[in-house]
Amino acid sequence: MKARKTIMKYIKNIDHETVLPLAEEVTIQPGQIVSKTLAQNDAVSITLFAFDKGEEIGTHDSSGDAMVQVIKGTGRFTVGGNVHHVEAGNVLVMPAKIPHAVFAEEPFVMLLTVVFPHDQQ
Numbered sequence: 001m002k003a004r005k006t007i008m009k010y011i012k013n014i015d016h017e018t019v020l021p022l023a024e025e026v027t028i029q030p031g032q033i034v035s036k037t038l039a040q041n042d043a044v045s046i047t048l049f050a051f052d053k054g055e056e057i058g059t060h061d062s063s064g065d066a067m068v069q070v071i072k073g074t075g076r077f078t079v080g081g082n083v084h085h086v087e088a089g090n091v092l093v094m095p096a097k098i099p100h101a102v103f104a105e106e107p108f109v110m111l112l113t114v115v116f117p118h119d120q121q
Contacts (some may be wrong), residue, residue: 011039011046023072026050028107033057045114051104059101063075064116066094073108077101086110 009016013036014025026034028050039046045064059078068077069091077084077092079100086092088108094100096117102110 010041012037014038022111023109024112026109028052028109031055042079043116043118045112045116047112048109049108049112051102051107053104053107055102056057056103059099060098062094062114063096064114066091066100066112066114068094069111069113070107070108071111072107075106076103076105076107078103090106 002101014020016110020084026036026048028034029120030052033055034050036048037046038048054070068075068086070088072088074085077086077093077094077100079094084092085105
């Protein structure tokens with residue numbers, strides 16, 4: 001009998017080798033922001049978010065570049081004082097160390113990918 005090789009999964013909380021509608025991997029909940037971490041390490045963070053209308057993440061910054069891809073609906077992103085309305089199918093990169101915020105003028109779903117600097121401790 002052959003020993004089964006253990007396979008390390010770097011992406012978690014989502015089926016592997018399965019075609020999935022990404023927007024359905026999180027559910028918009030009344031009055032909430034729902035998040036599902038797909039990967040988290042020193043180099044990258046990938047998180048799926050679902051925002052109900054009126055929910056927000058206040059102004060903050062990140063040590064890495066943050067790219068949002070809106071999958072469903074439209075999100076309002078304020079980056080360094082500039083407002084961007086990002087619709088489903090579009091992306092926005094928020095540069096490292098620049099203050100940014102997210103607001104849901106309508107329910108929406110987004111995928112956030114943050115790439116951290118190689119020398120980050």
